[in-house]
Amino acid sequence: MSEELNPAADTFEPVQEALLWQDEIWTARVIKNEEDEGWAVAMTRHGESEPALVAPWTMGRDKKNPKPLSAPAFHTWVKTANEVLRRHEQQLHAQLHKNLKLSVNGASYLVTLDIVPDEDDAHAWLAAADEDGAQLARVRVAPNFKLNNTSATSWIENEFQKPR
Known part of the structure; x- marks a missing residue:
């Protein structure tokens, strides 16, 4: 499902489904974990083609299907994804901008x-x-x-x- 815009109000309609949550900035999607038998959450910023973060997600009680997303889980994933992006930006900045102090x-x-x-x-x-x-x-x-x-x-x- 994609983000919903109300044309009359031109506002974002958040999505809160069991395996898909969206706010104005982020989409959390529960996906099949390609590396093992479990599930993962992919956190993608709107407008980006690739997720900023993909991390393991919890199995449900039946040990077969994923646990549904919730408001606390979504907010935790948003915080984690923002931190990942911030670290990437800091690393890129450190690679592109160097300085040193010296006395000559x-x-x-x-x-x-x-x-x-x-x-x-x-x-x-x-x-x-x-x-x-x-x-x-x-x-x-x-x-x-x-x-x-x-x-x-x-x-x-x-x-x-x-x-x-």
């Missing part, structure tokens, strides 16, 4: 590397700021540029010339 010749610097994962023109921006946060330099580098103490120190000592 008595001056403190914050050096950052921001990777732009563009399919046609992937690149990164290497930047340096002083201890007050004023930007001192910014150059475009390859997306696989390795930011570490050695590369940052060398860049600063070479007066922020674009690294090779």
